[in-house]
Amino acid sequence: MTPHVSRVRAAAVALLLAAAACAPAAQAAPASTPTRAPAGAPAPAPAPADTSVDVYIRALADTTERWFGASAQAPDTTGLDSTRAWALAHPKAEPNRAHRLRLAPEFDFNRVLGPAEGARLMLGATSSGPGEATAWAQHAAGPRAWYGGGDLQRRWIDVERGSAWGVRARAGRYCETLDRDFGDSGLDLMRALFAGADRQHRLRRDGAKLVVRRQAPAWWLAGVARIERETPLATTATWYLGGHGLLVTRNDSALAGRVHEASLTAGAHLPRTPLTVEAQVWNAGGALGGDLDYTRVRATLGGPVRLGAHFVLAPEMFYGRLNGSAPPQDAFYGGGAALRSQAAHTAPSAGAAAAHADLLLEDPLQRLAGRKGDPQFPIQFACFAGASARWGFDPVTGLARPTARNWPQRGAWNSEAGVSLLYRPGVPVPDAYLRIDWAFPLGGDGRGRGTYLSFTRLLEFRAP
Amino acid sequence: MRPRTIPPPAAAHSVALAIALVVALACGGPPRATATTAPDRAPAHGAALAVEDTMRTEVPPVFVSAPRVTLDEILDRVARGEARRDSLLADESFLATVRIVSNTGGQGAPQLLEEIVQQVWKRRPRRTRTIELRHWYLHPPRRNEATVGVSVRSSDDMREEIVNFAFQASGRRRYTFRIAGREILGDHIVYRVAFEPRSPLDVTAPAGTVWIDTRDDVVARQEIEFRRSPIPLFVRGIRRMVVERRKVDGVWVLSRILARVDATFPLPRYGRTFDFGLTLTQYAVNTGLPDSLFDAPAAGRDRQEGSR
Numbered sequence: 001m002t003p004h005v006s007r008v009r010a011a012a013v014a015l016l017l018a019a020a021a022c023a024p025a026a027q028a029a030p031a032s033t034p035t036r037a038p039a040g041a042p043a044p045a046p047a048p049a050d051t052s053v054d055v056y057i058r059a060l061a062d063t064t065e066r067w068f069g070a071s072a073q074a075p076d077t078t079g080l081d082s083t084r085a086w087a088l089a090h091p092k093a094e095p096n097r098a099h100r101l102r103l104a105p106e107f108d109f110n111r112v113l114g115p116a117e118g119a120r121l122m123l124g125a126t127s128s129g130p131g132e133a134t135a136w137a138q139h140a141a142g143p144r145a146w147y148g149g150g151d152l153q154r155r156w157i158d159v160e161r162g163s164a165w166g167v168r169a170r171a172g173r174y175c176e177t178l179d180r181d182f183g184d185s186g187l188d189l190m191r192a193l194f195a196g197a198d199r200q201h202r203l204r205r206d207g208a209k210l211v212v213r214r215q216a217p218a219w220w221l222a223g224v225a226r227i228e229r230e231t232p233l234a235t236t237a238t239w240y241l242g243g244h245g246l247l248v249t250r251n252d253s254a255l256a257g258r259v260h261e262a263s264l265t266a267g268a269h270l271p272r273t274p275l276t277v278e279a280q281v282w283n284a285g286g287a288l289g290g291d292l293d294y295t296r297v298r299a300t301l302g303g304p305v306r307l308g309a310h311f312v313l314a315p316e317m318f319y320g321r322l323n324g325s326a327p328p329q330d331a332f333y334g335g336g337a338a339l340r341s342q343a344a345h346t347a348p349s350a351g352a353a354a355a356h357a358d359l360l361l362e363d364p365l366q367r368l369a370g371r372k373g374d375p376q377f378p379i380q381f382a383c384f385a386g387a388s389a390r391w392g393f394d395p396v397t398g399l400a401r402p403t404a405r406n407w408p409q410r411g412a413w414n415s416e417a418g419v420s421l422l423y424r425p426g427v428p429v430p431d432a433y434l435r436i437d438w439a440f441p442l443g444g445d446g447r448g449r450g451t452y453l454s455f456t457r458l459l460e461f462r463a464p
Numbered sequence: 465m466r467p468r469t470i471p472p473p474a475a476a477h478s479v480a481l482a483i484a485l486v487v488a489l490a491c492g493g494p495p496r497a498t499a500t501t502a503p504d505r506a507p508a509h510g511a512a513l514a515v516e517d518t519m520r521t522e523v524p525p526v527f528v529s530a531p532r533v534t535l536d537e538i539l540d541r542v543a544r545g546e547a548r549r550d551s552l553l554a555d556e557s558f559l560a561t562v563r564i565v566s567n568t569g570g571q572g573a574p575q576l577l578e579e580i581v582q583q584v585w586k587r588r589p590r591r592t593r594t595i596e597l598r599h600w601y602l603h604p605p606r607r608n609e610a611t612v613g614v615s616v617r618s619s620d621d622m623r624e625e626i627v628n629f630a631f632q633a634s635g636r637r638r639y640t641f642r643i644a645g646r647e648i649l650g651d652h653i654v655y656r657v658a659f660e661p662r663s664p665l666d667v668t669a670p671a672g673t674v675w676i677d678t679r680d681d682v683v684a685r686q687e688i689e690f691r692r693s694p695i696p697l698f699v700r701g702i703r704r705m706v707v708e709r710r711k712v713d714g715v716w717v718l719s720r721i722l723a724r725v726d727a728t729f730p731l732p733r734y735g736r737t738f739d740f741g742l743t744l745t746q747y748a749v750n751t752g753l754p755d756s757l758f759d760a761p762a763a764g765r766d767r768q769e770g771s772r
Contacts, residue, residue, distance in 0.1 A: 052649035053677050054711060057684050060675070061720070064706050068722045070574045071739035075561040075581055077746075080597050084583050087595045128590065159623065160547055162633025217637040269637065274663060304665040312664040362664065374693065374701035376728055426695030430668050458665055 106138050108185075109193045112202045112251050113175055114142025114237035126155045131167075140175075142236025147173050147204075162217040171208040175233070178203060178254060179333040179345045181298065181320065186428045187455055196240035197247045199345040203254035203329050204231040219268040227290075229258050230329060252348075255327035257291030259284050267462075275303035278462055285324065294324035298332075300461040307359075315357040316461040321406060322350040326392065331400035337460035339388040341416045341439040341447050348400040350392025353408060358384045358458055360422070380422045384437070387415035415442040432457050535641055538655065538676065539631060545681025546628045552715050553622045555587035555753040559597075559746040568724055569737030577602045577733060586622055591758040603733065624718045627683050627707055630659045630672070638662055644673055653678045660691075668694050670705075682716045684709050688723075700726040703737075712747040719744055 065072040106118040118138030126132045131154030138147045149172010156165045177183050178201040192198035207228030214221045232253040238246055267278035278300050285293025302316025320332040328348055336344025338354035361368075364378035389412040392403035418439035425434060434455050441447040562580040567573060581598040625632070630639045638661060645656035655678060660671035675685040688705040705723040709716045721742040730736045 053652045053654060053679070053684070056647065056649050056654065057675070057708075057710065060685060061708050061710075064708065064720075064722065067704070068706075068724070068739060068741065069565075069568070070576060071563055071565040071568065071724075071741035072720065072722055072743070073563075074743060074745055075559070075563075075579065077559070080559070080581060080583075083597045084595065087583075087597070159632060159634075160543075162635070162637070217634050304663050306664045314665065374726065376700060378692070378696055423696075424667065424692075425697035426667070426693065426699075427697055430694060431665060 106136055108138065108140075108175075109189055109237075110175075110198055110200070110202065111192065111235045111237050111246055111249065112142065112233045113140035113147075116140040116142075116147065116175075118148065126153045127157055130154065136172075140236075143233070147175055149173060164213075164215045166211075166213040166215070168211040168213075169208070173204065173206045175202055176205055177201065177345075178252060178329045178331075178348075180330065181318075181332065182336060182344065182460060184429060184432075187432065190428070190455070193241055195247075196242060196245065199248050199343060201252035201254075201328075201345065202233050204233055205229070206231070207259075218271070219266070221267075222265040224261075224263045224265075226259065226261050228261075229256075230254055230292075230327075231256055252328055254329040255292065255325075257327075259292050260288040260290035262288060263296075270303075273303070274305055275301060276462065277301045282330070284330075292325060292327055292330075294322060294327065294330055296323075296330050297321045302459050302461055304459065310362055312360045312362055313357060314360060314458045316355070316459055318352065318354045318461045320352045322392070322400065324402065326350045326400040326402050328399060332390070334388050334390050336454070337456060339386055339414060339416055340384070340418065340437045340452050340454070341441050341450060342388070342414065347390060347398060348393065349390035350400045350403050351405060351408065352388070352390050354386065354388040354461075356384065356386035356388075356461075358382050358420070360458065365421075377423060380424075380433075382420040382422055382435075383418065384420060384439075385415070385417040387413050389413045413443075414445050414447065416440060416447075417442060429457070535643060535657070538657070538678070539636065539641060541678070541681040542628070542631045542676055542683065543633065543636075546623075546631060546683070549680070549682050549716055550621075550623050552750075553588070554750050555585070556622055556717065556747065556749045557583070557585045557751070557753065558717075558744045558748075560584050561741075561743045561745070563739070563741040563743070564734065565739040565741070566733075566735045567737070568739045569726070569735075574739070575602065577738070585753055585757055587753045587758060588622070590621060593758050605733075624709075626721065627686055627709060627718060630674070631683070638666065638669055651679075654684070667692055677716075680716065682709075684716060696728065698728055698731075700728045702726070713749050715749055717744070717747055717749065 100123075102122040104120045104122070106116075106120045108116040116138045118136060120134060120136040122132060122134050124130065124132045131152055133150065133152050135150040136148055139145075140147060149170060151168060151170035151172075153168045154166070158164065177188070183200055188198050188200050205228045207226060209224065209226035209228065211222060211224045213223075232255075233251055235249055235251045238244055238249055240246065261282055261284040263280060263282040265278065265280045267276065269276050280296075280298050282294070282296040284290055284295075298318070298320040300316065300318050302314070305313045305315070307313050318338065322330055322332065331348035331350060332352035333345045334342060334347050334349070334352055334354065336342075338352075338356060360382040361380055363380075364375050365381055366375035366378065389408035391405050391408045391412055392400060394401045416439050418437050420435050420437045422433040422435040424432070432455055435453075437452045437454065438449070439452060440449045560580075560582045562578075562582075563576060564578040565574050566577050567575050579598065579600045580596065583595045583597055585593045629635050630641075639659040640662050641657055641659045643655060644658040647654040647656075655676045656673055657676055658671070658673045661669035663669075670688045670690050672686055672688040674683045674687075676682070677684045686707040688702075688707065690702045690705070693699045693701050703724040703726060706720070707718070708720040708722075710719040711717075721740075723740045725738055725740065727734065727736050727738070731738075
């Protein structure tokens with residue numbers, strides 16, 4: 001746009017604004033000094049539509065247009081009419097996206113499967129028609145075995161109420177982690193492939209699973225039923241991209257058996273607080289049948305609390321209890337998020353309780369150092385404290401075993417405090433931080449102070 | 465009871481008085497200036513007024529008879545207004561233009577890198593058709609060249625969630641709101657309502673300000689602000705993002721989305737700072753788009769026509 005044209009436009013806008021400002025004044029006059037229409041005079045014409053809002057919004061748009069310059073210009077429409085006419089006269093085959101088959105590569109890597117390559121086929125959309133159907137297959141080079149399956153997902157979303165119903169049915173052969181509470185498949189893959197630092201233990205599940213979920217703005221509810229055969233797996237790959245020598249080589253054995261399990265999850269945002277509470281119950285065996293018999297309960301409470309303009313406190317609490325037989329694949333695994341000075345996904349137990357809080361400085365350290373603008377790599381500072389306890393385990397084998405206790409003994413608690421430097425890259429998980437923790441154990445349980453590198457969320461206790 | 469707005473005459477009166485006051489103050493300058501130029505009366509440092517001297521004026525009281533409503537009520541009305549706006553639309557068609565402009569950081573001249581023009585038709589329920597009319601590159605990518613690409617897809621509804629996401633039922637729980645300002649324009653009141661994520665750890669939710677026309681109870685404009693980059697590894701920050709609407713045949717429709725992005729590293733072809741612009745023009749609403757427009761043609765027929 002030439003300066004002359006923009007000046008003319010600015011002048012026009014200024015005139016319009018002036019007119020808009022004067023128009024109400026002109027209307028005000030009759031209101032303050034009412035005059036009577038002469039008898040027999042024709043009825044006054046209806047008042048013109050009030051365009052002052054349009055003028056105001058247009059003026060704001062003009063300001064925006066000047067700020068963005070070329071990016072905000074209207075397109076050159078020369079030739080578009082004829083292109084459109086030709087396209088309509090010669091319609092291309094544009095298949096409905098909901099009915100188009102989509103193909104995506106599938107890749108996984110861990111010490112049990114080794115590299116596993118395959119593909120995923122998707123058809124439909126989750127929120128229309130019969131839903132989205134997915135079929136996938138993957139060949140694991142380690143055990144030279146095929147994994148794969150299919151699932152069907154459908155969601156019904158009520159935008160006005162902000163609620164949704166969802167149904168998902170799946171069947172097939174899956175490789176999953178023994179730790180049912182903590183973990184992220186994407187992060188586990190990165191740890192295993194690039195650092196050889198994957199601590200998760202895995203098992204195989206063959207069977208079917210049905211999930212029904214109800215989501216409202218303030219609460220959610222989910223029911224799950226599954227019939228699956230669970231099989232232990234062994235380590236087949238002891239390498240990663242950086243070489244050999246994994247942090248954890250052995251893969252803990254799951255208890256083999258057929259599982260008939262039903263579970264219920266309920267959660268809510270606590271009114272007038274930033275806290276979220278969630279409770280889950282799993283039940284297997286008994287009237288449901290199957291080889292494994294247990295009841296598993298877990299509850300979490302946590303949420304971020306803003307403290308002033310610069311700090312965020314992120315407290316969370318966790319309680320878990322396993323009754324009946326205590327198979328490793330249903331036990332609770334401490335460490336990690338609960339206690340940084342204790343390795344994650346280790347030490348299974350039939351009971352676990354933990355409390356943890358991070359105090360995060362929201363401003364990047366670079367800004368505190370006086371640098372203005374957004375830093376290239378915003379580094380944040382935090383300090384933390386936590387306590388964790390486990391009970392219901394065999395002190396010799398380290399495996400979980402049944403217990404009648406519902407709460408740990410006083411001496412079972414381990415605690416720590418420390419400081420952290422955090423960087424959030426935003427990928428592959430938007431709210432996960434790459435963090436270096438300096439943790440100092442509190443109490444004399446033999447843990448030494450140490451430096452830990454991890455990639456985790458700040459609030460990790462909620463169900464994945 | 466439907467609350468009444470502030471009566472226009474009173475508001476206009478105060479506006480007129482304010483204008484008169486400004487004019488009077490502006491006109492008050494020259495005589496004093498004249499006085500200072502008079503050599504026999506002007507002090508060395510110009511005219512002086514006593515500290516105790518006060519300008520007196522009388523402003524008639526303005527009685528606001530409109531009942532007050534809470535911010536929550538305004539937010540409820542916006543949710544209903546947006547739903548009403550959506551229900552007014554049976555179909556719409558528009559020309560969508562996406563522009564990527566590089567070099568917008570202030571160094572060097574901005575350069576248009578890519579432009580995509582699409583004709584879009586939408587009809588309730590969930591029917592949409594898009595025809596790409598132009599795809600222009602400054603530097604067309606070579607085959608197998610790794611580039612950052614732009615892909616534009618129109619959703620199959622007319623709810624315009626990018627404008628009203630914070631006011632939807634699910635968004636209300638996620639954000640906190642406050643009144644940031646108010647404009648009285650004729651018999652309209654335009655509220656500026658600022659919102660920000662309730663959770664300080666919610667990195668994907670932006671903060672922002674919306675302009676709400678309380679006559680229609682719809683969002684007329686929105687400025688979005690990301691206090692922290694959603695993906696700091698690639699995006700250092702979003703300097704400014706504006707979402708605009710305009711009225712077409714009495715219905716507020718999305719007219720423009722503009723964003724200036726600072727990349728953490730210079731991106732291939734896009735550089736370090738670039739603009740993303742989506743402009744929607746040539747709107748037509750409720751024209752009764754025919755079924756034939758949305759029926760996907762058979763691939764075979766297309767090939768046959770091509771072979772002829």
